[in-house]
Amino acid sequence: MYNSLKRIAKFIIPKSVLKKNESLFRRIISIKYSGNNHLCNICGKKLNQFVIIYDKDLLCPNCGCRSRTRRLYDTLKNGKVLNGNVLHFSPNKILYSKFKNLDIEYFSTDFEHEFTADYCYDITAIPIDDNFFDVIICYHVLEHIEDDMKAISELYRVLKPSGSCYIQTPFKDGEIYEDSSITNPADREKAFGQKDHVRIYSVKGLESRLNKVGFSTEINNYKSNAYFGYKEETLIIAKK
Structure with a gap:
């Protein structure tokens, strides 16, 4: 219905x-x-x-959140990690509303103007000083970025020492699959699962790229939960 x-x-x-x-x-x-x-x-x-x-x-028909959004909210809330300066890329509308009301300095950003956000930062050239953010939320963003290593380097640069970056993308088994010669939206959808995606990461592949710029990484594999509508998923927490 x-x-x-x-x-x-x-x-x-x-x-x-x-x-x-x-x-x-x-x-x-x-x-x-x-x-x-x-x-x-x-x-x-x-x-x-x-x-x-x-x-x-x-x-959720009431607030429009996906399963991964509910899991993220649960992880951040129960972990009590939202403090200080928080950078959130392409926030879900309900999370934007929730986080704006917290006692934190909340920086919401969306480069394509598709989400409710207060800023429009290019993730490959974030206009913020080094070592500024305590927490970064980068959910389903990196698979859209052609120069992902530049983006990852920027995430590392603006994160404070001891800060945490919560990262998720679609994942596959094996190696990262990317092909810069695929530029047509229809071909990208066939190759990468969505017309504006430029690659499909593997967990190990993305972890390797994060480690390359200096991040330490923690891999969290979650099971499904029918009551809360959680699905099986993997979250990478990258720390500086």
Whole structure:
């Protein structure tokens, strides 16, 4: 139902109106999904089910967060790591709202103007002094960046000593797969899974690139959890 209503809404309601009233529309739609089988740990909505979207991920109909967003929020909240200066690339709207209200210096950025953010930083040339951020959140960003080593070097440069960078991308087994000759969006989608991706990392491959600039790395492999709508996933915490 959710996906059908979304398609209909996009067809008959102007994009500007949808964006302005997104929270209201979500609250109305989520009434149908109310129940006690599941819980979104971000917005607190109890659900009879999560919404299965196009890539088989589990979406909260009330706040629009994906499974990886809920897991990230849980990891950061339970770890009590959000303090000082925090840099967040391409933040989910609900996390942006949550983190803006914390007692931290929150720097949200999105280079393509697709997400709600206060800044527009180029990750390969971050306009911030060395050793500035206590925490960096870089979720599903590096697979979009052609010069990822420059981006990784910048993340290392602006992170404080003893700071932590939370990194996730799509992962595959084996080696990193990238081919700079593939530039057509349709070909990129076929090769890398999405039209604006330029590679598919392996966990070991990305870890190696992070280590190369000086990061120490911690690999976290999480299991699924039906109640909270978590899926199996891997998170890399890179430390300086």
